[in-house]
Amino acid sequence: MADIAAMSRVQRRALRMRLDRRSRNALLFCVLPVMIVAKLLVAYLLPPKYFYDNNRILGMANHALGTVAWEGSYRIAANLFEAINIGDLTTMLEWSVCLGIVLTGVVIVMVTRADAPDFIQSLFILASVGLLNIYIFTIGKDVIQFAFFLAVYVVLMLPIRSATLKIVLSAVVLWYESTFFRAYYVLIAALVLLVYAILTFFRARVHRFTGGTVLLVCVTLFATVWLVLLASSVLMPDAYDQVMTLRDSYSTVMDGNADSATFIQNWISGGGLPVFMANYVIDAFRMMIPVELAIRGLQYWPFFAFQLFVTVYLVNLLRQMNKLNDPTVFLALCVFIGYALASFLFEPDFGSWTRHEAATFPVLHLLVLNRYQRIPLTAREREIERMLG
Numbered sequence: 001m002a003d004i005a006a007m008s009r010v011q012r013r014a015l016r017m018r019l020d021r022r023s024r025n026a027l028l029f030c031v032l033p034v035m036i037v038a039k040l041l042v043a044y045l046l047p048p049k050y051f052y053d054n055n056r057i058l059g060m061a062n063h064a065l066g067t068v069a070w071e072g073s074y075r076i077a078a079n080l081f082e083a084i085n086i087g088d089l090t091t092m093l094e095w096s097v098c099l100g101i102v103l104t105g106v107v108i109v110m111v112t113r114a115d116a117p118d119f120i121q122s123l124f125i126l127a128s129v130g131l132l133n134i135y136i137f138t139i140g141k142d143v144i145q146f147a148f149f150l151a152v153y154v155v156l157m158l159p160i161r162s163a164t165l166k167i168v169l170s171a172v173v174l175w176y177e178s179t180f181f182r183a184y185y186v187l188i189a190a191l192v193l194l195v196y197a198i199l200t201f202f203r204a205r206v207h208r209f210t211g212g213t214v215l216l217v218c219v220t221l222f223a224t225v226w227l228v229l230l231a232s233s234v235l236m237p238d239a240y241d242q243v244m245t246l247r248d249s250y251s252t253v254m255d256g257n258a259d260s261a262t263f264i265q266n267w268i269s270g271g272g273l274p275v276f277m278a279n280y281v282i283d284a285f286r287m288m289i290p291v292e293l294a295i296r297g298l299q300y301w302p303f304f305a306f307q308l309f310v311t312v313y314l315v316n317l318l319r320q321m322n323k324l325n326d327p328t329v330f331l332a333l334c335v336f337i338g339y340a341l342a343s344f345l346f347e348p349d350f351g352s353w354t355r356h357e358a359a360t361f362p363v364l365h366l367l368v369l370n371r372y373q374r375i376p377l378t379a380r381e382r383e384i385e386r387m388l389g
Helices: 009-044 048-061 073-084 092-113 119-136 142-157 163-180 185-205 211-235 237-244 246-254 273-288 298-319 327-346 350-358 361-368 379-388
Strands: none
Touching (some): 009 092, 009 119, 048 073, 092 142, 092 361, 119 350, 119 361, 142 350, 163 327, 185 211, 185 327, 211 237, 211 298, 211 327, 237 246, 273 298, 273 327, 298 327, 298 350, 327 361, 350 361
16 A cells, blocks of 8 residues: 555546446446346236336326226326327336336436446445336336426526525426325425424534434434324324324235235334324334345245445434435435335335335435445555545
8 A cells, every 4th residue: 555655646636537437337337237137137027016006107108908097106107208209118027128228327317427436335335226127117106206306407507505505496397296206295395394494403513423312303203204294183183184094094905915025014002193103113113124125935035134234324314414414315315215214104004115215316316426425345445435535
């Protein structure tokens, strides 16, 4: 390491740029093979039950005889894909390949604009590319969610100096989605603004973040959700009742169903807001650290590992909140936490949670591909990071 120590600042910066370019190029070189493998899995290996909603929307868009039409977001998605189908696509594989090529290109552009990855970050991005090309980049509702988070990404990357204006515009994008597609996104929009206010408060008053500080932040966020639900019980009783009974309705449909092996069943029985919040907190930790998913079989280990990566990166950023000098990373953190807090209410099973979480990639990758998340693995890498940092 003596040669690095003897370098001037300009030489170190040039070395850093060369190493970063090498890391980014290695990642980009692997993206296309991962996309191809994912599409082969869709075409030849994965069972149709994984694409039940996709095939229903495809049938509705094709006006296929025998396909039972569902209204709401299914109808909106079917109409949208029918309107943009300029290539006369008729099968799910055709949609999967076309959207995969176009949107993987978008992912490549986003990755090239982010900080260069280390080895672990590269693994996470490649895992995300695989999940996206299996579950998201095809005809269905999740690719529409991806498009809205892409719009949020565009807002976060705008050359606007006001962080408050950016977070408000991001919330407006999510609110707009709630007006015609997924109604609960209005809750996500509200939670994004509340999370921004809470984290800004902590950043202004806490100079050193520890594990205890992160725990206090989590407690504050859960308390905020409780206050929101308490207020909605008075201001919007119908919406409140719907949220309170949502898990019970899932249980009626999914509990014991062979195709719902990853259903998130509440651990505490009973009704009322205190019991609901107890289950909410428990379910949040179960979703962020899905040990029970890993013990269900080897086929679930990739999803367990993906979620564990997300959780570790999220906690690591919370632990460094007072050092986050990059406003884009901080705002992306607020957006993702707001999304997660709402998802803990609505997600019925671990499978849909992982799928929907992957669809937030335009924001999620900002939390991962940044200098705060670099984790050198070897002693040499750590020394290089120390001397070049």
